[in-house]
Amino acid sequence: MSSLATPDIPLDPSQEIVVKFDDLHALLVKILVKKGMFQAEAKIAASRLVESDVRGIHSHGSRALPRYIEGMDAGDIDPRAQVTTVKETPAIALLDGGKGLGHVAATKGMQLAIEKARGVGTGTVVVRRGQHFGAAGVYVAMAAEAGMIGFCTTNTGPATVAAYGSRTPAVANPAIAWGVPSRVGPPFILDMACAASSWGRVESLKMYGRPLPAGWALDAAGNETCVAADAKTLQPSAGARGFGLAFMGAVLSGGLSGGRLPMHKTWSVNADGSEHFFYAIDLAQFVEPDRFHADVDSIMQEIRALAPAAGFDKVRMPGDIEAERTDRWKRDGIPLHRDHVNRLGELAAKLKIPVPWAS
Amino acid sequence: MSSLATPDIPLDPSQEIVVKFDDLHALLVKILVKKGMFQAEAKIAASRLVESDVRGIHSHGSRALPRYIEGMDAGDIDPRAQVTTVKETPAIALLDGGKGLGHVAATKGMQLAIEKARGVGTGTVVVRRGQHFGAAGVYVAMAAEAGMIGFCTTNTGPATVAAYGSRTPAVANPAIAWGVPSRVGPPFILDMACAASSWGRVESLKMYGRPLPAGWALDAAGNETCVAADAKTLQPSAGARGFGLAFMGAVLSGGLSGGRLPMHKTWSVNADGSEHFFYAIDLAQFVEPDRFHADVDSIMQEIRALAPAAGFDKVRMPGDIEAERTDRWKRDGIPLHRDHVNRLGELAAKLKIPVPWAS
Numbered sequence: 001m002s003s004l005a006t007p008d009i010p011l012d013p014s015q016e017i018v019v020k021f022d023d024l025h026a027l028l029v030k031i032l033v034k035k036g037m038f039q040a041e042a043k044i045a046a047s048r049l050v051e052s053d054v055r056g057i058h059s060h061g062s063r064a065l066p067r068y069i070e071g072m073d074a075g076d077i078d079p080r081a082q083v084t085t086v087k088e089t090p091a092i093a094l095l096d097g098g099k100g101l102g103h104v105a106a107t108k109g110m111q112l113a114i115e116k117a118r119g120v121g122t123g124t125v126v127v128r129r130g131q132h133f134g135a136a137g138v139y140v141a142m143a144a145e146a147g148m149i150g151f152c153t154t155n156t157g158p159a160t161v162a163a164y165g166s167r168t169p170a171v172a173n174p175a176i177a178w179g180v181p182s183r184v185g186p187p188f189i190l191d192m193a194c195a196a197s198s199w200g201r202v203e204s205l206k207m208y209g210r211p212l213p214a215g216w217a218l219d220a221a222g223n224e225t226c227v228a229a230d231a232k233t234l235q236p237s238a239g240a241r242g243f244g245l246a247f248m249g250a251v252l253s254g255g256l257s258g259g260r261l262p263m264h265k266t267w268s269v270n271a272d273g274s275e276h277f278f279y280a281i282d283l284a285q286f287v288e289p290d291r292f293h294a295d296v297d298s299i300m301q302e303i304r305a306l307a308p309a310a311g312f313d314k315v316r317m318p319g320d321i322e323a324e325r326t327d328r329w330k331r332d333g334i335p336l337h338r339d340h341v342n343r344l345g346e347l348a349a350k351l352k353i354p355v356p357w358a359s
Numbered sequence: 360m361s362s363l364a365t366p367d368i369p370l371d372p373s374q375e376i377v378v379k380f381d382d383l384h385a386l387l388v389k390i391l392v393k394k395g396m397f398q399a400e401a402k403i404a405a406s407r408l409v410e411s412d413v414r415g416i417h418s419h420g421s422r423a424l425p426r427y428i429e430g431m432d433a434g435d436i437d438p439r440a441q442v443t444t445v446k447e448t449p450a451i452a453l454l455d456g457g458k459g460l461g462h463v464a465a466t467k468g469m470q471l472a473i474e475k476a477r478g479v480g481t482g483t484v485v486v487r488r489g490q491h492f493g494a495a496g497v498y499v500a501m502a503a504e505a506g507m508i509g510f511c512t513t514n515t516g517p518a519t520v521a522a523y524g525s526r527t528p529a530v531a532n533p534a535i536a537w538g539v540p541s542r543v544g545p546p547f548i549l550d551m552a553c554a555a556s557s558w559g560r561v562e563s564l565k566m567y568g569r570p571l572p573a574g575w576a577l578d579a580a581g582n583e584t585c586v587a588a589d590a591k592t593l594q595p596s597a598g599a600r601g602f603g604l605a606f607m608g609a610v611l612s613g614g615l616s617g618g619r620l621p622m623h624k625t626w627s628v629n630a631d632g633s634e635h636f637f638y639a640i641d642l643a644q645f646v647e648p649d650r651f652h653a654d655v656d657s658i659m660q661e662i663r664a665l666a667p668a669a670g671f672d673k674v675r676m677p678g679d680i681e682a683e684r685t686d687r688w689k690r691d692g693i694p695l696h697r698d699h700v701n702r703l704g705e706l707a708a709k710l711k712i713p714v715p716w717a718s
Contacts, residue, residue: 087644091450092480094645121451124481126645149610163662165671170662178607180614188610190603238597244549244677247662248537251508251547251655255539256645261658279638285446286453286485286615296610299620303522303529303606312524318603 009056010208017341018333023356025050034351036079041104048103052135054329055322059200060135063340071270083108090120097130106133113280114146121285127276128257132156137191140179144187149281150179155254156274159262161195161234164243167222169233172262174249184297189319194246195234252277368415369567376700377692382715384409393710395438404462411494413688414681418559419494422699430629442467449479456489465492472639473505480644486635487616491515496550499538503546508640509538514613515633518621520554520593523602526581528592531621533608543656548678553605554593611636
């Protein structure tokens with residue numbers, strides 16, 4: 001890979017156990033129902049988690065489940081939460097997630113944004129008193145699946161990313177995600193961290209015993225480090241730009257819902273809760289969908305056909321690599337790190353639920 | 360400056376002429392009226408141009424005027440264009456800019472987005488058959504001035520930024536701009552290029568005889584270059600992220616309005632026209648404005664008070680440096696490069712309009 005290439009997720013069969021998509025989904029549903037969730041909502045949450053796993057974003061998929069269950073055990077995440085509507089117009093809504101598992105309120109948030117967009121052209125939904133919603137990409141994929149353009153961002157956790165021009169954390173590391181439907185190839189799904197990397201990627205590299213690329217992280221003393229375990233602060237991506245986008249993520253979700261902004265959040269992420277922002281655009285209300293797809297889909301195909309630079313096997317649109325992985329892993333099973341599988345196994349054992357893999 | 364610092368705009372008093380804000384504004388109005396624009400619309404366009412100049416974005420301010428006048432002379436930009444409404448709901452509108460000077464349709468676009476947001480919470484306005492609108496930051500500043508969150512992007516000109524994973528241009532270099540109002544300091548104004556730099560910054564460095572930082576540009580053969588005059592293609596900012604955001608800019612403005620996407624645009628920028636996207640959020644319909652400002656404004660002040668890293672005199676929010684410049688240059692005059700002033704002078708002379716500086 002050239003120096004411009006972002007390293008892909010680490011993979012190493014010797015450290016992994018392969019789990020079937022349906023088996024993993026079923027296990028997650030059982031765990032969540034055992035913790036008190038309604039079957040229908042457990043299925044929604046399990047779907048968002050496994051969709052994240054097959055995209056290769058394990059850190060925001062089932063690997064995060066033990067943390068959510070801890071939140072339920074501590075009384076910070078309510079498995080029976082009701083999502084309620086606080087304010088509403090034909091174009092916007094403010095939902096209250098009731099501190100339930102974030103994936104449920106977030107799914108309802110994006111569904112409502114899509115519904116409003118069908119009515120008046122766009123829908124903007126903010127969720128307050130939510131919880132960590134996993135991977136942002138799976139929500140904009142919902143919009144793309146509905147034939148719409150989707151955007152989402154979130155406000156989770158304390159400041160862990162340096163301000164541009166400082167080595168002190170000032171913002172969190174929210175995802176900024178955009179989705180665009182396609183009738184030809186996979187949809188365009190841009191799901192980007194605002195720091196040089198997501199924290200999930202840092203955790204994955206730590207789990208696989210790999211070093212961090214230079215320029216990503218600072219240690220507790222504010223010095224650059226390539227040791228994943230020493231990373232305490234991440235540098236913003238592209239300086240002022242990543243810093244600015246991270247701040248916007250916090251304003252759109254936390255600011256608009258009265259949630260605390262990252263510098264005022266603590267390390268008790270479940271107790272603090274999260275806020276989310278969803279925006280859907282019904283493209284058919286601006287332009288003939290046939291015309292839109294003729295233009296946008298053909299450009300995506302033309303870009304994919306460009307000559308790759310040294311270090312790249314082909315040119316991909318954002319989301320292509322995750323779509324390829326999804327197809328492959330839905331068919332062949334999902335390779336999960338053994339530590340990840342073991343933690344899920346321990347959780348299942350505690351709840352007396354059999355696991356779908358040989359232990 | 361540390362290696363992480365983006366170089367600020369070049370300044371060199373020995374190459375500059377200082378022009379008063381009001382004098383420059385008045386000159387631009389006279390030029391535009393002489394070319395057939397209505398006084399009221401000429402004032403709108405001149406305001407957007409001079410607002411850009413005092414922010415330090417000369418490339419997107421009055422330095423661009425000679426190119427717009429060429430477009431009028433060639434019949435590609437219509438000084439008497441009518442901005443018409445093609446489609447409308449309470450939340451969205453598609454405007455037709457009639458191929459008039461972009462700043463007029465863009466100003467009406469953001470004003471309409473703000474008006475719709477007052478009604479239903481958000482407004483989304485797409486402008487088709489527009490023209491280059493100058494600096495995106497001045498439009499999101501309009502939203503911030505109205506107490507709203509603003510977003511805008513645009514689709515101007517052919518592909519000049521490499522796809523991630525390729526050295527071939529695949530996307531243009533649109534601005535992605537966000538604005539957030541503040542009651543304490545200046546508003547948050549993030550106005551970012553999607554490539555490693557804006558083309559305007561490259562032109563400025565060329566004008567001042569400065570080299571480009573490494574990693575920004577490729578020459579005609581696809582090799583890296585630091586010679587501004589040799590730059591033919593820019594690298595995307597932060598790899599897949601800048602590439603992805605540039606693609607989104609094109610989809611939101613060009614895709615949603617049936618405009619051509621960058622790979623299908625030509626170098627005849629005026630003849631091709633531009634498309635724009637505006638989104639305004641009335642924060643008061645989500646949260647108590649007092650609460651919003653207590654949270655967001657105080658965090659901005661806390662971030663500004665952080666210890667600066669080596670190479671920085673203080674920590675700034677996006678937009679701070681432009682706000683400081685605006686205050687200073689509105690008071691003391693705007694330093695413009697002599698080539699910039701000379702071109703405006705030639706234009707004025709051709710139209711028999713006296714210039715407000717000693718020649």
